[in-house]
Amino acid sequence: MTDILVVGDTTNGKLGSATAELIRAAGNLVGDVGVGLAGSRLQEAVREASSMGAQTIYTMESHKLDDPSVYTKVTAFSQLCQQLEPRVILVSKNSHGLDFGPRLAFSLGAGLAQDCIRIGEDDDTGRVVATRPVYGGSAMATVTFSGDGPQVVVLREKSYEPASQDSLESGNLVQVEVNLGSSGDQVKSVRQVGSVAKGVRLEDAEFVVAGGRGLGGAEPFATLEELANLLGGAVGASRAACDAGWVNHNYQVGLTGRTISPNVYLTVGISGASQHMAGCSGSRNIIAINKDREANIFKEARFGVVGDWNAILPSFLETVRELV
Numbered sequence: 358m359t360d361i362l363v364v365g366d367t368t369n370g371k372l373g374s375a376t377a378e379l380i381r382a383a384g385n386l387v388g389d390v391g392v393g394l395a396g397s398r399l400q401e402a403v404r405e406a407s408s409m410g411a412q413t414i415y416t417m418e419s420h421k422l423d424d425p426s427v428y429t430k431v432t433a434f435s436q437l438c439q440q441l442e443p444r445v446i447l448v449s450k451n452s453h454g455l456d457f458g459p460r461l462a463f464s465l466g467a468g469l470a471q472d473c474i475r476i477g478e479d480d481d482t483g484r485v486v487a488t489r490p491v492y493g494g495s496a497m498a499t500v501t502f503s504g505d506g507p508q509v510v511v512l513r514e515k516s517y518e519p520a521s522q523d524s525l526e527s528g529n530l531v532q533v534e535v536n537l538g539s540s541g542d543q544v545k546s547v548r549q550v551g552s553v554a555k556g557v558r559l560e561d562a563e564f565v566v567a568g569g570r571g572l573g574g575a576e577p578f579a580t581l582e583e584l585a586n587l588l589g590g591a592v593g594a595s596r597a598a599c600d601a602g603w604v605n606h607n608y609q610v611g612l613t614g615r616t617i618s619p620n621v622y623l624t625v626g627i628s629g630a631s632q633h634m635a636g637c638s639g640s641r642n643i644i645a646i647n648k649d650r651e652a653n654i655f656k657e658a659r660f661g662v663v664g665d666w667n668a669i670l671p672s673f674l675e676t677v678r679e680l681v
């Protein structure tokens with residue numbers, strides 16, 4: 358019996374960190390948690406999901422499911438859900454999840470809550486109550502489901518800490534046969550091209566230093582890169598800096614960029630618009646450098662320096678160089 362089904366994802370045979378976050382989020386709901394995994398070479402991911410406390414791990418093994426196409430995965434998970442009839446299905450809002458969640462909900466005739474950042478349960482109805490940012494992150498909406506059907510919730514990455522692998526319980530493994538038929542045949546994946554990541558991934562970094570329009574150009578990003586390298590972190594940017602072409606859009610933090618939750622988030626020349634904050638509000642400590650003491654970023658920052666970054670950053674960098 359699985360009440361809450363986590364749609365799992367794997368990378369090179371290992372469980373994706375987004376799945377670990379969903380397993381943690383599932384702990385906020387009442388019921389047994391199952392994790393569905395699709396593809397080949399799933400043994401390591403099964404072990405990881407089990408040690409994170411999932412009661413049951415359902416594997417759907419097929420090379421066809423290694424394909425990045427969303428169609429085959431929807432077919433597989435739709436059949437799994439029809440067998441299990443879970444009350445809640447949790448999907449991560451990564452590049453696949455945004456596409457996958459609505460398709461799965463449609464195929465099951467289920468309700469869907471997209472882009473959520475928190476989930477809980479209504480004590481009276483037992484239905485999921487989810488929180489999602491609206492109006493570009495300026496307000497939070499609380500949504501719930503009507504009817505008795507399955508509830509599909511798509512959760513933003515980094516909304517929850519990943520579950521840790523410390524469960525002594527070992528989950529049950531259930532191998533599920535799915536009939537993929539011709540699903541996926543309409544799309545042919547020709548080639549997968551990965552972006553070359555330098556250093557630590559922005560989403561995984563414990564230290565992020567980000568630059569905004571206040572930097573005035575692309576050049577100062579070299580200083581941010583050096584600082585990030587020294588502290589084993591990553592560089593981010595506001596949309597204004599990306600739109601100006603100073604850095605690639607892969608650097609963008611915010612509502613339409615990446616969601617990060619580092620231990621320390623240092624912003625330089627960023628005003629702290631709500632759309633930017635939507636991507637970094639999970640940061641444990643925000644430190645802001647901005648010459649405008651009224652800038653919104655100071656409302657969110659734990660520490661702030663009011664002043665021109667040109668006068669502050671070089672000596673800060675110098676001190677870090679000496680310390681590391």
Ligand SMILES: Cc1cc2nc3c(=O)[nH]c(=O)nc-3n(C[C@H](O)[C@H](O)[C@H](O)COP(=O)(O)OP(=O)(O)OC[C@H]3O[C@@H](n4cnc5c(N)ncnc54)[C@H](O)[C@@H]3O)c2cc1C
Nearest residue numbers: 569570571595596597611612613614626628632633648666
């Ligand atoms: C639908 C939608 C989605 C969006 N998504 C995103 C998103 O994902 N991410 C995002 O970042 N934005 C997003 N935006 C844009 C967002 O609204 C802001 O326009 C943007 O974040 C502003 O970037 P900024 O803080 O770099 O620039 P500004 O708001 O122009 O702020 C620049 C700051 O630099 C300071 N400054 C200037 N010179 C110096 C100096 N020498 N030293 C110190 N400080 C200095 C200024 O005081 C100012 O506070 C979105 C907007 C919309 C409408």
